Amino acid sequence: MNVRLTDGRDLPIEMHKVRIVQRTRLAPAAERLAAMQEAGYNTFLLRTRDVFIDMLTDSGTNAMSDCQLAAMMVADDAYAGGESYYRLADAIRDVLGLEHFLPVHQGRAAEHLIAKTFVKPGHKVITNYHFTTTRAHFELMGGEVLELYTSEALKTDSTHPFKGNMDINRLEAAIAEHGAEAIPFIRMECTTNLIGGQPFSMANLRDVSRIARRHGIMLILDTSLISENAYFIKRREAEYFDASIGDIVKAMLAEADMMYMSGRKSTCVRGGIIATNRREIFDAIRPWLPVYEGFLTYGGMSSKEIEAMAVGLREMTDLEVASSSADLIAHFVARMVEEGIPAVTPPGGLAGHVDASKLLPHLPQTVYPAGALAAAVYLTSGVRTMERGTVSTDRDVHGNEVMGDLELARFAVPRRVYTMSHIEYVVDRLKWLKEHADLVGGLRFVEEPPVLRFFFGKMEDLGGWGARLAAAFEKDFGPEA
Numbered sequence: 065m066n067v068r069l070t071d072g073r074d075l076p077i078e079m080h081k082v083r084i085v086q087r088t089r090l091a092p093a094a095e096r097l098a099a100m101q102e103a104g105y106n107t108f109l110l111r112t113r114d115v116f117i118d119m120l121t122d123s124g125t126n127a128m129s130d131c132q133l134a135a136m137m138v139a140d141d142a143y144a145g146g147e148s149y150y151r152l153a154d155a156i157r158d159v160l161g162l163e164h165f166l167p168v169h170q171g172r173a174a175e176h177l178i179a180k181t182f183v184k185p186g187h188k189v190i191t192n193y194h195f196t197t198t199r200a201h202f203e204l205m206g207g208e209v210l211e212l213y214t215s216e217a218l219k220t221d222s223t224h225p226f227k228g229n230m231d232i233n234r235l236e237a238a239i240a241e242h243g244a245e246a247i248p249f250i251r252m253e254c255t256t257n258l259i260g261g262q263p264f265s266m267a268n269l270r271d272v273s274r275i276a277r278r279h280g281i282m283l284i285l286d287t288s289l290i291s292e293n294a295y296f297i298k299r300r301e302a303e304y305f306d307a308s309i310g311d312i313v314k315a316m317l318a319e320a321d322m323m324y325m326s327g328r329k330s331t332c333v334r335g336g337i338i339a340t341n342r343r344e345i346f347d348a349i350r351p352w353l354p355v356y357e358g359f360l361t362y363g364g365m366s367s368k369e370i371e372a373m374a375v376g377l378r379e380m381t382d383l384e385v386a387s388s389s390a391d392l393i394a395h396f397v398a399r400m401v402e403e404g405i406p407a408v409t410p411p412g413g414l415a416g417h418v419d420a421s422k423l424l425p426h427l428p429q430t431v432y433p434a435g436a437l438a439a440a441v442y443l444t445s446g447v448r449t450m451e452r453g454t455v456s457t458d459r460d461v462h463g464n465e466v467m468g469d470l471e472l473a474r475f476a477v478p479r480r481v482y483t484m485s486h487i488e489y490v491v492d493r494l495k496w497l498k499e500h501a502d503l504v505g506g507l508r509f510v511e512e513p514p515v516l517r518f519f520f521g522k523m524e525d526l527g528g529w530g531a532r533l534a535a536a537f538e539k540d541f542g543p544e545a
């Protein structure tokens with residue numbers, strides 16, 4: 065939430081107090097260099113003891129509320145029929161307006177079950193934009209993912225409020241070309257992750273829903289970041305300026321046949337759900353739940369996390385909670401823009417993003433500029449970010465490199481975890497990096513896994529630039545920084 069200061073500026077202010085803390089440590093530059101080399105220039109392979117500010121992801125790393133922690137203490141650990149399940153069922157009915165649900169261990173488990181049930185070889189799965197694990201599951205079942213984003217989506221410097229919209233003309237054309245029977249469902253991702261946490265509008269969702277219904281195609285929402293998308297609708301779409309987050313969430317879900325979510329984001333827990341009002345969809349997926357996850361009343365989740373999710377679902381509809389990371393991100397992005405750092409605009413949910421192809425224009429996509437930027441950020445600050453570019457885009461079935469649509473370093477802002485001074489530190493180190501951008505070189509894979517290579521792949525810094533960058537940083541800030 066923002067408060068208006070006397071000079072007219074808006075200040076994002078925390079609507080909570082911090083009562084449990086976890087120590088962090090800023091390892092000196094020489095240690096960071098050794099850690100980065102050990103990690104194969106892949107930020108996923110760093111140990112957290114070497115990380116100062118962890119902006120790798122907002123997934124499972126958010127601060128839980130006192131009410132969530134309290135709810136975990138009354139969890140019912142029965143194998144079948146546990147009361148925790150029924151408390152989550154009540155929350156899903158109240159908050160999402162949905163009757164049937166399946167608990168799973170996290171978002172990709174939901175994608176797995178949905179893909180297994182509905183995607184067949186040759187199918188075309190239509191989406192506003194893919195997510196890494198989503199595409200992997202749909203392709204593993206023999207489907208092809210068609211991304212029907214608008215011409216604004218990939219512009220990193222934009223003022224368009226809804227870059228996550230689906231292009232309605234492209235949608236009509238794709239259905240005409242492939243036929244409705246080849247399309248198992250249309251998937252709309254809230255606060256679209258890989259293009260910079262960008263929302264879609266309610267108007268666009270309604271258009272997609274209308275077309276889907278006309279052709280008898282199922283519409284699925286990936287609601288992992290639904291509270292943030294609802295918050296952007298409230299702030300950016302005139303019809304909803306006075307609506308509550310809860311009403312917007314319900315209105316969004318009323319347009320869809322089914323939703324799934326990673327609970328690790330908007331609800332601040334570790335788990336996930338698939339939910340629907342259509343009994344036949346629930347019945348089609350349910351047989352697979354005990355095979356891959358667990359019995360219906362816990363699925364892939366611990367009963368403690370089920371209790372915390374029941375509370376987290378209700379809390380995510382509080383304006384203060386829905387806006388907690390979005391407003392800090394808006395401040396972060398504004399500060400980056402002020403300092404001339406090429407941040408993705410407008411600010412989205414989940415993270416501030418830096419366009420590596422603009423910050424490091426001398427690096428072609430073949431040497432992974434976003435991966436290089438993520439490594440350079442760590443070397444010069446101890447801040448861990450995530451590559452969202454060509455490294456995160458797997459090769460095609462013939463083994464050819466597929467260039468990412470964008471080359472972004474993602475600075476995730478977990479909910480209620482970091483403060484303004486952390487953000488100011490990050491901006492300052494990015495400023496230094498911008499002035500020393502010529503010291504950053506490219507990367508090359510030395511170990512490359514066949515699928516989702518960004519998780520475990522190892523790379524090397526071409527020409528040994530990492531050591532030169534660390535030395536230049538140490539010269540300016542001293543050995544302890």
Ligand SMILES: Cc1ncc(COP(=O)(O)O)c(C=O)c1O
Nearest residue numbers: 123170171172195257288326328
């Ligand atoms: C939009 C979206 N969908 C699905 C997933 C996968 O969820 P999980 O990491 O819980 O498996 C993520 C994770 O970041 C996501 O952002």
